[in-house]
Amino acid sequence: MTNTVLTFGTFDVFHVGHLRILERARGLGDRLIVGVSTDRLNIFKKGRPPVFSERERVDIIKALRCVDGVFLEESLELKRHYLLQHSAAVLAMGSDWAGRFDEFNDICRVVYLERTPAISTTAVIEKIRL
Ligand code: C2G
Numbered sequence: 001m002t003n004t005v006l007t008f009g010t011f012d013v014f015h016v017g018h019l020r021i022l023e024r025a026r027g028l029g030d031r032l033i034v035g036v037s038t039d040r041l042n043i044f045k046k047g048r049p050p051v052f053s054e055r056e057r058v059d060i061i062k063a064l065r066c067v068d069g070v071f072l073e074e075s076l077e078l079k080r081h082y083l084l085q086h087s088a089a090v091l092a093m094g095s096d097w098a099g100r101f102d103e104f105n106d107i108c109r110v111v112y113l114e115r116t117p118a119i120s121t122t123a124v125i126e127k128i129r130l
Helices: 016-026 039-046 054-062 076-085 102-106 121-129
Strands: 004-009 031-037 069-073 090-094 109-113
Touching: 004 016, 004 076, 016 031, 016 090, 016 109, 031 039, 031 054, 039 076, 054 069, 069 076, 076 102, 102 109
Parallel strands: 004 031, 004 090, 031 069, 090 109
Antiparallel strands: none
8 A cells, every 4th residue: 555645835936945845745655746736826825926837846846856746736625635536645734734734634644844944935036136
């Protein structure tokens, strides 16, 4: 029985905080499948389009050694569907989402992993701007 881990994110302006959580999520099972937010979902979540398109963000995530598969996350409301579709044994998310996905405890283990401090896409954009 393959122990599939699912995680989700926009992964815009990819940085080491994204890499750390993907590597740690991968360590929770035998394979890691990543739901990458569509451009449209990012606008809904963050009120702005991502810097890099969904195509570019998918290509980067797909290229990572710790990632076994990628799909487009169209909506935050489809999480149960995605978890069942991929027979996820684990949902792993950053601690900024702590508690938000406990409702899925009936179909998989829900794990919140500590965020990597002092780095975010917004901070990287600000640093480049300055
Ligand atoms: N992250 C992290 N450390 C950081 C920044 C981000 O661990 N310094 C984690 C976040 O907690 C998240 C993942 O990296 O688990 C992706 O972050 P985002 O691309 O900002 O994704 P988010 O907007 O949280 O999307 O359905 C859930 C959403 O799609 C998650």
